[in-house]
Amino acid sequence: MQENEKKKGRLKLLPAVLTVAVCGLILLLVFKPWERIGNIDEMDSIDLTSMSSNMVYVYVNDMVNNRPEDYVGKTIKAKGNYQQSVSGEPERARRYLVIQDAAACCAQGVEFVYENEYPEENREIELTGIFERYEERGETYYRLSVIDLIVL
Amino acid sequence: MNIFEKLAYYLQFPFVQYALIVGVLTALCAALLGVPLVLKRYSFIGDGLSHVAFGGMAIAAVINLTDNLYLIMPLTVVVAVFLLSRGSRAKIKGDAAIAMLSVGALAFGYFLMNTFTVSSNIAGDVCTSLFGSTSILTLTTGDIILCSIMAVLVIAVYIVFYNKIFAVTFDADFMQATGMRSKAYEVLIAVVIAVVISLAMRLVGSLLTSALIVFPALSAMRIFKSFRSAVICSAAISVFCAVFGMLVSILWGTPVGATIVMTDIAVFALFYVGGMTIRRRV
Numbered sequence: 001m002q003e004n005e006k007k008k009g010r011l012k013l014l015p016a017v018l019t020v021a022v023c024g025l026i027l028l029l030v031f032k033p034w035e036r037i038g039n040i041d042e043m044d045s046i047d048l049t050s051m052s053s054n055m056v057y058v059y060v061n062d063m064v065n066n067r068p069e070d071y072v073g074k075t076i077k078a079k080g081n082y083q084q085s086v087s088g089e090p091e092r093a094r095r096y097l098v099i100q101d102a103a104a105c106c107a108q109g110v111e112f113v114y115e116n117e118y119p120e121e122n123r124e125i126e127l128t129g130i131f132e133r134y135e136e137r138g139e140t141y142y143r144l145s146v147i148d149l150i151v152l
Numbered sequence: 153m154n155i156f157e158k159l160a161y162y163l164q165f166p167f168v169q170y171a172l173i174v175g176v177l178t179a180l181c182a183a184l185l186g187v188p189l190v191l192k193r194y195s196f197i198g199d200g201l202s203h204v205a206f207g208g209m210a211i212a213a214v215i216n217l218t219d220n221l222y223l224i225m226p227l228t229v230v231v232a233v234f235l236l237s238r239g240s241r242a243k244i245k246g247d248a249a250i251a252m253l254s255v256g257a258l259a260f261g262y263f264l265m266n267t268f269t270v271s272s273n274i275a276g277d278v279c280t281s282l283f284g285s286t287s288i289l290t291l292t293t294g295d296i297i298l299c300s301i302m303a304v305l306v307i308a309v310y311i312v313f314y315n316k317i318f319a320v321t322f323d324a325d326f327m328q329a330t331g332m333r334s335k336a337y338e339v340l341i342a343v344v345i346a347v348v349i350s351l352a353m354r355l356v357g358s359l360l361t362s363a364l365i366v367f368p369a370l371s372a373m374r375i376f377k378s379f380r381s382a383v384i385c386s387a388a389i390s391v392f393c394a395v396f397g398m399l400v401s402i403l404w405g406t407p408v409g410a411t412i413v414m415t416d417i418a419v420f421a422l423f424y425v426g427g428m429t430i431r432r433r434v
Contacts, residue, residue: 015426052405058289062167
């Protein structure tokens with residue numbers, strides 16, 4: 001009877017121990033604590049086109065809403081939907097690269113300027129630009145100064 | 153880049169690190185509360201309170217409150233205390249009261265958001281609030297600090313009052329008869345549940361919050377029969393599912409909340425089969 005109880009106890013622990021062991025192994029393989037990983041904030045250029053839709057949306061949200069000053073001067077490559085709107089006083093056209101998250105229920109836009117001809121509205125575009133700060137009527141805004149624009 | 157290289161790259165982003173920290177703390181808190189709630193047959197209260205939290209979020213959005221947690225948390229606490237401390241003398245019993253408040257708050261919140269439009273993307277805001285698609289990855293510094301403090305407080309309260317929570321879970325009447333204030337501890341559990349629900353909304357959204365509370369507890373109870381073992385196992389399962397779900401959603405662009413719950417369901421199925429196998433062998 002006691003042997004059965006002990007066996008029962010050991011069997012019950014087995015799934016928990018296995019789960020912890022597998023998690024620990026995955027964490028070790030991911031974090032590789034014996035290697036030094038660089039700080040993302042020290043990178044001068046970020047390629048968002050190779051990231052998943054969630055990461056792109058969150059990155060752009062962080063860039064535009066949370067910590068825009070930390071991204072000034074960085075070269076950003078991203079793709080999304082081209083939108084334009086007329087706003088401000090005096091009114092002027094503003095151009096946006098709009099990025100949606102995985103569920104396509106949330107969208108984040110980042111303003112950009114381009115020296116050459118702008119594409120048709122609602123086209124999918126890929127652009128490479130430098131994130132910059134600019135002032136307008138005493139307010140600080142942020143946008144991408146586009147070096148290269150490709151219509152997809 | 154292989155998957156691990158990609159993951160190591162993503163883990164350099166501060167918002168991913170913050171999401172993992174807050175996600176782990178939230179999942180841990182939810183799991184600790186899960187076992188007492190399931191045992192007291194209060195599983196549905198998580199669902200009801202999360203809908204009330206959605207209503208609170210809608211009010212916060214309409215009045216342009218910068219951080220909606222300052223309204224959601226107190227509102228959810230008040231409703232939780234009202235629901236859980238009414239006792240058997242209430243005219244409208246527990247499950248009916250939860251159902252009324254749940255659907256009423258959901259309808260009220262959606263009505264407010266549509267009538268007093270403050271956003272250009274109502275559908276997106278509602279979708280994010282209900283299903284938590286990327287809200288855990290878009291936390292501000294203030295959100296992180298507040299969530300972390302509240303989560304640590306919940307864990308501390310649970311550890312300090314563990315024996316009392318155990319007693320009120322299994323026999324509140326006996327606890328009252330022996331002179332201990334079971335009502336006070338039921339109110340304490342209600343407050344803690346409300347805080348956990350408010351935090352969990354950011355991770356999985358209103359509609360999926362009860363899954364975060366219920367599934368780890370049910371999985372653990374398939375294998376473990378003692379309260380302490382079930383709580384520890386539930387916490388481990390919840391943290392694993394939250395981390396795994398977040399990492400999968402980051403890598404493959406799936407909605408965060410739904411991925412975490414799908415992982416919870418898969419682990420539950422695994423533990424259910426495991427439990428049946430163990431019972432047959434011994």
